[in-house]
Amino acid sequence: MPLVSMRQLLDEAAKGGYGVGAFNVNDMEQIQAIMEAAKETKSPVIIQASRGARQFAQDRYLFHLILAASELYPEIPIAMHQDHGNSFETCKSAIELGFTSVMMDGSLKADGKTPASFEENVEVTRKVVDYAHERGVTVEGEIGVLGGVEDGHGAGGSGLDHITDPDQAVEFAERTGVDALAIAIGTSHGAYKFTKKPDGSVLKMDVLIAIHKRLPNTHLVMHGSSSVPQDLQDIVNQYGGKLKPTWGVPVEEIQLGIRNGVRKINVDTDNRLAITGAIRKVLWESPEKFDPRDYMKPAREAMQKVVALRMTQFGQAGHAGDYQPVSIADIAKGYKDGSLSTRPLVAAK
Numbered sequence: 001m002p003l004v005s006m007r008q009l010l011d012e013a014a015k016g017g018y019g020v021g022a023f024n025v026n027d028m029e030q031i032q033a034i035m036e037a038a039k040e041t042k043s044p045v046i047i048q049a050s051r052g053a054r055q056f057a058q059d060r061y062l063f064h065l066i067l068a069a070s071e072l073y074p075e076i077p078i079a080m081h082q083d084h085g086n087s088f089e090t091c092k093s094a095i096e097l098g099f100t101s102v103m104m105d106g107s108l109k110a111d112g113k114t115p116a117s118f119e120e121n122v123e124v125t126r127k128v129v130d131y132a133h134e135r136g137v138t139v140e141g142e143i144g145v146l147g148g149v150e151d152g153h154g155a156g157g158s159g160l161d162h163i164t165d166p167d168q169a170v171e172f173a174e175r176t177g178v179d180a181l182a183i184a185i186g187t188s189h190g191a192y193k194f195t196k197k198p199d200g201s202v203l204k205m206d207v208l209i210a211i212h213k214r215l216p217n218t219h220l221v222m223h224g225s226s227s228v229p230q231d232l233q234d235i236v237n238q239y240g241g242k243l244k245p246t247w248g249v250p251v252e253e254i255q256l257g258i259r260n261g262v263r264k265i266n267v268d269t270d271n272r273l274a275i276t277g278a279i280r281k282v283l284w285e286s287p288e289k290f291d292p293r294d295y296m297k298p299a300r301e302a303m304q305k306v307v308a309l310r311m312t313q314f315g316q317a318g319h320a321g322d323y324q325p326v327s328i329a330d331i332a333k334g335y336k337d338g339s340l341s342t343r344p345l346v347a348a349k
């Protein structure tokens, strides 16, 4: 199956009332793990690459690996997404390479660290939407700022510093025409999100529900949504790791989000933990081993297990065969003739 538009994938998820995991990749083994999990659970998938990943792997490698996946698994719809684009140029280069979806994270300035003003965010996001939609490419925007720093990206601080304001979310969706809207509700990137199991004082599901009430048809996106499970932390620490005690986003909170308009759920850290734990275990138990396949195979299997579980928990499992891909050229026509709406439905307060 050719790569599909993320907009189509999310519109289908909304029809079916489920969420779709968006999993970060940096290398071939992670792509293989996601595709095997998708095959096992019959799931449509979003594979995403951050700027750091594009730099690490050389993005042309990543693009061709994902194309190979689309040939090897013709039954699986795959959207290829730029995670946290920091500027118009980053998004443009992803589109030129063949990504079917981009995130313009205008919540931060182009340095990827400093919170941007609302007007700056609207302006750069609108510019990306105009460019992308003309080419049939989906756009995710972000309003509010997540906590934490990953690979130099992020404002740092707690996830509570810049929670999304529902009125601003409405204005942002109306003025930019984004296909999907990432919101800040207290989560952070990375392993250290919460110091105990989060409650409503730190994980603002009430804000998410308020935004969904105002924007009932907008596809919401939850970033920083790894659950950081204790068993994955334990494996890392059992074999020489030094993770400090930490909590992630409980799956049942994500499921509450999915019942309230969340269609895309970003997960990276859980897979990083699974891979690291599996590699540590092999090298700890068999220090004489030096063939990378001896530890990359269990690492890949450990990631597949996490991804398959999330696909089932998010509800995308079983939906790979529900629809045929619409070509990116036809998606572009849909944006142009208005059959693919970019005007959000806004409910009164």
Ligand code: G3H
Pocket: 024, 050, 051, 052, 053, 083, 084, 150, 151, 153, 189, 190, 268, 269
């Ligand atoms: O945005 C956060 C993702 O986990 C990607 O992280 O920028 O270290 O590749 P990265």
Ligand code: 13P
Pocket: 024, 083, 084, 188, 189, 190, 191, 222, 223, 224, 225, 226, 227, 266, 267, 268, 269, 270
């Ligand atoms: P985690 O660090 O919680 O996996 O979040 C990943 C993410 O939001 C990527 O954009």
Ligand code: ZN
Pocket: 084, 189, 223, 224, 266
């Ligand atoms: Zn993110």
